Amino acid sequence: MESGVGIERLATRARVLVVDDDGLMRSFLEQALTRMGLTVQAEPSAEAALEAAGVFEPDLALLDVRLGGMDGITLLGRLATAVPDCNCIVMTAHGTIEIAIQAMKMGASDFLVKPFAVDALEVVVEKALGVARLKRENKRLRARLRRRSSAPCIVGKSRVMLQLQDLVRTVARSPATVLVEGESGTGKELIAQALHVWGPRKKGPFVKVNCAALPDGLMESELFGHDRGAFTGATGMLRGKFELADGGSLLLDEISEMEFVLQPKLLRSIQEKEFYRVGGSQPIQVDVRILATTNADLVSRVRDGMFREDLYYRLRVVPIQVPALRDRRDDIPLLAQHFLQTASAENGKVFEGIHKEAIARLMDYDWPGNVRELENMIQRAVVICPEAVIGHEHLLWDTPALPADRQAPKHQAFAAGRTLAVHPALPRTDGGALSALPDLPLRELERLWILRILEEEGGNKSRTARRLGINVRTIRNKLREWEDASHARAGALS
Ligand SMILES: Nc1ncnc2c1ncn2[C@@H]1O[C@H](COP(=O)(O)OP(=O)(O)OP(=O)(O)O)[C@@H](O)[C@H]1O
Numbered sequence: 001m002e003s004g005v006g007i008e009r010l011a012t013r014a015r016v017l018v019v020d021d022d023g024l025m026r027s028f029l030e031q032a033l034t035r036m037g038l039t040v041q042a043e044p045s046a047e048a049a050l051e052a053a054g055v056f057e058p059d060l061a062l063l064d065v066r067l068g069g070m071d072g073i074t075l076l077g078r079l080a081t082a083v084p085d086c087n088c089i090v091m092t093a094h095g096t097i098e099i100a101i102q103a104m105k106m107g108a109s110d111f112l113v114k115p116f117a118v119d120a121l122e123v124v125v126e127k128a129l130g131v132a133r134l135k136r137e138n139k140r141l142r143a144r145l146r147r148r149s150s151a152p153c154i155v156g157k158s159r160v161m162l163q164l165q166d167l168v169r170t171v172a173r174s175p176a177t178v179l180v181e182g183e184s185g186t187g188k189e190l191i192a193q194a195l196h197v198w199g200p201r202k203k204g205p206f207v208k209v210n211c212a213a214l215p216d217g218l219m220e221s222e223l224f225g226h227d228r229g230a231f232t233g234a235t236g237m238l239r240g241k242f243e244l245a246d247g248g249s250l251l252l253d254e255i256s257e258m259e260f261v262l263q264p265k266l267l268r269s270i271q272e273k274e275f276y277r278v279g280g281s282q283p284i285q286v287d288v289r290i291l292a293t294t295n296a297d298l299v300s301r302v303r304d305g306m307f308r309e310d311l312y313y314r315l316r317v318v319p320i321q322v323p324a325l326r327d328r329r330d331d332i333p334l335l336a337q338h339f340l341q342t343a344s345a346e347n348g349k350v351f352e353g354i355h356k357e358a359i360a361r362l363m364d365y366d367w368p369g370n371v372r373e374l375e376n377m378i379q380r381a382v383v384i385c386p387e388a389v390i391g392h393e394h395l396l397w398d399t400p401a402l403p404a405d406r407q408a409p410k411h412q413a414f415a416a417g418r419t420l421a422v423h424p425a426l427p428r429t430d431g432g433a434l435s436a437l438p439d440l441p442l443r444e445l446e447r448l449w450i451l452r453i454l455e456e457e458g459g460n461k462s463r464t465a466r467r468l469g470i471n472v473r474t475i476r477n478k479l480r481e482w483e484d485a486s487h488a489r490a491g492a493l494s
């Protein structure tokens with residue numbers, strides 16, 4: 001359709017989350033919205049929707065008010081925090097107009113009174129997506145301005161960090177492909193930004209694609225774009241990230257999660273600087289510098305047959321390792337001060353500094369979540385601290401196994417304490433002695449541990465992944481694997 005309501009232009013890539021407990025309504029909306037060229041995900045409950053939203057990152061959500069568990073209005077508030085850019089439309093039954101008004105007051109961009117016709121749906125959705133698009137565009141422009149005006153601020157005076165910055169400056173000047181490796185939260189993305197901004201392409205675009213964020217099957221058109229009619233729902237042409245990065249740099253974030261079937265096409269595109277859009281017959285040439293990051297061990301992925309060896313070597317022309325924070329403790333006070341400054345400015349507060357004792361505790365801790373964990377800790381302290389100086393009592397440590405005085409334990413004790421405290425199948429010990437762990441294969445311990453955290457997080461896979469410092473896709477794959485194994489076992493028994 002050159003759509004009657006002009007949705008096509010707006011919505012080639014828009015994602016819509018539908019939440020309704022009525023299966024018929026869900027499939028009606030799914031069909032109608034898909035026909036409008038939108039990508040739709042439908043969920044039967046607020047809880048399921050919240051979990052899906054973290055990964056799906058909808059531009060728009062259509063929310064039924066009366067749902068089985070949490071209601072649509074509560075969900076509206078929760079979505080505003082989880083996906084701040086998502087616009088919401090509330091669907092109410094006839095006679096509950098007050099609810100619609102309440103929803104609008106809470107930030108819904110529009111409402112639909114059930115039952116409604118497809119035409120009414122299209123008008124309301126188009127309007128909301130128009131607003132979403134403007135907001136997105138605005139944000140993108142502002143972010144671009146910020147990026148152009150300010151080089152990334154890499155804080156760190158430890159020997160390793162000074163060496164790393166020298167290396168980054170040198171490598172930035174070359175067109176070589178770089179693989180940035182390091183634990184989660186070490187600053188890999190920041191390094192990748194510096195590689196772009198400190199090099200000759202700084203005026204060109206810096207485009208990032210998170211290889212873990214999209215469900216399988218959508219990544220190909222995200223990267224390479226698609227031509228009109230390439231598949232059902234492809235009502236317009238879409239430029240992929242490769243094209244958008246022309247003249248600049250393309251960051252393949254979390255490259256270890258790239259779908260295996262796409263890896264050959266990616267390799268060819270990098271080598272030949274040429275690719276085809278999905279469904280396209282014309283080759284497209286681009287001048288793109290490739291940067292990639294990984295916190296997973298790519299060598300073992302290659303060994304396990306999950307990552308192509310040729311692609312691995314093609315990406316790792318220049319490897320850059322970002323050290324864990326515990327291996328550059330001298331940077332901890334500097335980073336803490338830096339985050340104190342930014343967080344206090346954001347919160348409109350003024351602080352004199354951080355107490356020596358608090359600094360000592362920060363330096364004593366092993367930071368499994370690295371710089372990001374430190375940043376979060378200081379942000380929390382800024383919010384809760386009513387005094388002019390941040391003290392150790394304002395440092396809220398993440399682990400449930402910490403003693404009441406919130407003292408930060410050494411890494412080993414921390415890891416053991418956390419492991420032992422949380423899973424009932426894993427006995428507690430007093431001194432954090434690992435000898436008390438049940439004599440189970442490592443794989444089984446891993447399985448119990450992931451399930452335990454998943455349970456604690458109410459089944460929310462994204463939060464679980466964040467807590468465990470692994471990728472949400474890894475969790476999904478493992479769950480599927482365990483499920484298959486248990487079906488196989490059940491099958492063998494019956
Ligand atoms: N050296 C540094 N100086 C200042 N800020 C830093 C530094 N390193 C990391 N940060 C900040 O810490 C946070 C995490 O960094 P970043 O996102 O680059 O980590 P990452 O290694 O890509 O993490 P992940 O593997 O989880 O994606 C960001 O807010 C970043 O700005």
Ligand SMILES: [Mg+2]
Pocket residue numbers: 188189253293
């Ligand atoms: Mg990152």
